[in-house]
Amino acid sequence: MNPKTLFSFFPKWRTLARRALPFLLPATVFALWLYITGTTVTETNVNGETFETPLINPLFLPHPLTVLAGFGELWRDQLWLDFRISTITVLRGYVAGATIGFTTGAACGLSRNVESALAPTFNTLRQVPGLAWLPLLILWFGAGASGKTVLIGLAVFFPVFLNTLQAIRGVGHEYIEVGHIFGYGRLGLLRRIVLPAALPGIFVGLRYGAGVAWAVLVVAEMLGARRGLGFLLMRSQEMMHTNHLFVLIFLIGGVGFSLDYALRRVERHLLRWKRGFEG
Amino acid sequence: MSTQSFSTAATVSIRNLSKTFAATGDAKKNKRSANGDGGIVRALANINLEIAPGSFTVLVGASGCGKTTLLRIIAGLETADADGGFALLDGAPVRGPGPDKGLVFQDHRLLPWLTVAANVGFGLENLPAAEREARVAHYIALVGLNEFADAWPAQLSGGMAQRAAIARAIASRPRILLLDEPLGALDAITRLRLQAELERIWREEQITVVMVTHDVEEALYLGDTVVVLSPRPGHIKHIQPVAIARPRERESAVFQELRRQLLEELELRSHPAGGDTAAYEI
Ligand SMILES: Nc1ncnc2c1ncn2[C@@H]1O[C@H](COP(=O)(O)OP(=O)(O)OP(=O)(O)O)[C@@H](O)[C@H]1O
Ligand SMILES: [Mg+2]
Numbered sequence: 001m002n003p004k005t006l007f008s009f010f011p012k013w014r015t016l017a018r019r020a021l022p023f024l025l026p027a028t029v030f031a032l033w034l035y036i037t038g039t040t041v042t043e044t045n046v047n048g049e050t051f052e053t054p055l056i057n058p059l060f061l062p063h064p065l066t067v068l069a070g071f072g073e074l075w076r077d078q079l080w081l082d083f084r085i086s087t088i089t090v091l092r093g094y095v096a097g098a099t100i101g102f103t104t105g106a107a108c109g110l111s112r113n114v115e116s117a118l119a120p121t122f123n124t125l126r127q128v129p130g131l132a133w134l135p136l137l138i139l140w141f142g143a144g145a146s147g148k149t150v151l152i153g154l155a156v157f158f159p160v161f162l163n164t165l166q167a168i169r170g171v172g173h174e175y176i177e178v179g180h181i182f183g184y185g186r187l188g189l190l191r192r193i194v195l196p197a198a199l200p201g202i203f204v205g206l207r208y209g210a211g212v213a214w215a216v217l218v219v220a221e222m223l224g225a226r227r228g229l230g231f232l233l234m235r236s237q238e239m240m241h242t243n244h245l246f247v248l249i250f251l252i253g254g255v256g257f258s259l260d261y262a263l264r265r266v267e268r269h270l271l272r273w274k275r276g277f278e279g
Numbered sequence: 280m281s282t283q284s285f286s287t288a289a290t291v292s293i294r295n296l297s298k299t300f301a302a303t304g305d306a307k308k309n310k311r312s313a314n315g316d317g318g319i320v321r322a323l324a325n326i327n328l329e330i331a332p333g334s335f336t337v338l339v340g341a342s343g344c345g346k347t348t349l350l351r352i353i354a355g356l357e358t359a360d361a362d363g364g365f366a367l368l369d370g371a372p373v374r375g376p377g378p379d380k381g382l383v384f385q386d387h388r389l390l391p392w393l394t395v396a397a398n399v400g401f402g403l404e405n406l407p408a409a410e411r412e413a414r415v416a417h418y419i420a421l422v423g424l425n426e427f428a429d430a431w432p433a434q435l436s437g438g439m440a441q442r443a444a445i446a447r448a449i450a451s452r453p454r455i456l457l458l459d460e461p462l463g464a465l466d467a468i469t470r471l472r473l474q475a476e477l478e479r480i481w482r483e484e485q486i487t488v489v490m491v492t493h494d495v496e497e498a499l500y501l502g503d504t505v506v507v508l509s510p511r512p513g514h515i516k517h518i519q520p521v522a523i524a525r526p527r528e529r530e531s532a533v534f535q536e537l538r539r540q541l542l543e544e545l546e547l548r549s550h551p552a553g554g555d556t557a558a559y560e561i
Binding site: 174178181182183192272273274 | 355356373376377378381382384386388390391392393401402403431432451472479492
């Protein structure tokens with residue numbers, strides 16, 4: 001029986017199969033990982049003695065159980081504090097950068113004069129990669145969290161600023177006219193027409209900014225910090241704790257995923273009116 | 280904001296109104312245009328029209344003859360040429376758009392981020408919530424969209440969207456209601472029903488209505504006056520009073536006679552042999 005007919009007999013299997021599909025690749029990789037790290041080969045040394053040795057040096061690829069043990073080690077070594085400082089720093093920087101980016105972007109979008117006054121400077125500064133500010137910020141704020149907050153704020157500011165500006169500029173005149181017909185003034189137009197119409201574009205910037213923020217923070221911590229997940233990454237590598245590296249990579253990925261997921265949920269709710277178009 | 284309802288119907292006077300559009304798009308670049316006048320479009324030329332308070336005026340005419348432009352000027356969304364006359368509302372020049380002038384656009388222009396109910400209540404923000412809800416419910420029922428009050432505009436058919444747009448415009452009780460082909464997207468049966476509804480709304484709300492249509496029967500069923508516009512430049516070709524008692528019978532001899540005359544004005548009967556089926560709509 002081919003799978004198609006099987007599925008049409010059991011429609012529930014079909015949805016189950018579709019639900020399971022995203023987990024297929026990670027499960028395969030994990031199985032492969034288990035297999036490779038669990039396989040040993042027999043070697044003979046110069047004295048003619050034979051012994052079992054792992055197929056791959058655990059320094060390069062530790063066994064999943066070693067990684068789990070690494071999590072315990074890191075936890076006892078106050079991993080929680082590093083995790084907390086990284087996530088709090090990224091949230092602070094993100095909220096600050098997104099707020100300032102949104103307000104200046106909206107101001108520029110609404111007024112050509114404000115745009116002429118600000119946008120050229122911002123567009124020039126934007127060309128400096130976020131991390132290039134790091135040495136200066138460390139000089140000014142030290143290697144602690146406040147410099148990182150400013151750095152993330154900068155990195156988030158530009159995408160949010162640009163996308164807000166463009167989204168507001170892109171609001172169709174036909175909707176503005178509806179506001180005019182019903183007698184809305186500047187503030188009413190902004191609240192009832194311009195912002196809702198621009199929201200999809202604004203969210204592009206907010207979500208992009210979230211990804212940038214987390215990436216910039218981790219790298220910044222790797223380059224100069226005394227705490228945080230990025231700092232732990234560098235230390236683990238220097239100490240050749242490969243299993244710690246794996247723990248940290250999973251953690252960093254998890255935080256990034258959660259940030260994006262949370263924003264996606266908010267976006268789905270606020271833009272639920274768009275679902276009709278996207279089917 | 281439209282807080283109060285405007286009880287008295289408005290008088291509209293249009294005096295020597297002319298509107299020229301500057302060249303747009305490629306016409307400007309190429310320095311040529313279809314009518315060979317350097318890329319400008321004379322949408323309206325020297326329009327004079329008196330619209331009595333509480334009357335129902337219908338504009339008909341070929342595509343591009345300036346019907347939408349005329350409505351937009353009355354609504355205050357467009358200004359006449361500097362030396363090109365003006366539109367007066369109760370004797371005062373129209374200065375800009377506002378809630379006393381309701382407009383149903385040719386495209387429905389519902390706000391996609393608001394539900395149907397919120398769209399209908401869009402002009403009622405300053406009313407107390409209870410009153411607003413009651414009025415929204417009333418007008419949604421009037422256009423037969425009860426079941427879709429909480430739907431998003433993207434989930435509506437074209438005709439449903441157009442009905443919602445009509446409800447939105449009349450819900451804020453303007454003194455003049457401008458309708459740009461409001462029933463264009465409807466099937467024949469809904470259309471007949473909504474024509475009767477429009478007539479009833481007009482009678483009950485006692486507002487001045489100016490409506491654009493391509494349907495000659497619709498014009499004669501609803502209009503106190505039918506204004507025939509001609510293009511290039513848009514001008515008034517003929518004004519046809521419709522002195523038939525309401526509600527009007529479309530099959531009556533006098534109705535059919537007027538219909539024949541109007542189609543002649545629109546030059547649709549010049550080919551008596553071939554053009555009969557096409558003659559129904561402009
Ligand atoms: N914003 C504009 N810029 C330039 N030309 C315009 C503009 N709006 C309208 N026109 C021109 O003015 C003329 C009249 O347009 P209008 O939309 O009033 O026609 P209409 O009678 O409503 O046509 P239809 O029946 O197709 O809706 C057209 O030739 C059109 O190209
Ligand atoms: Mg039109």
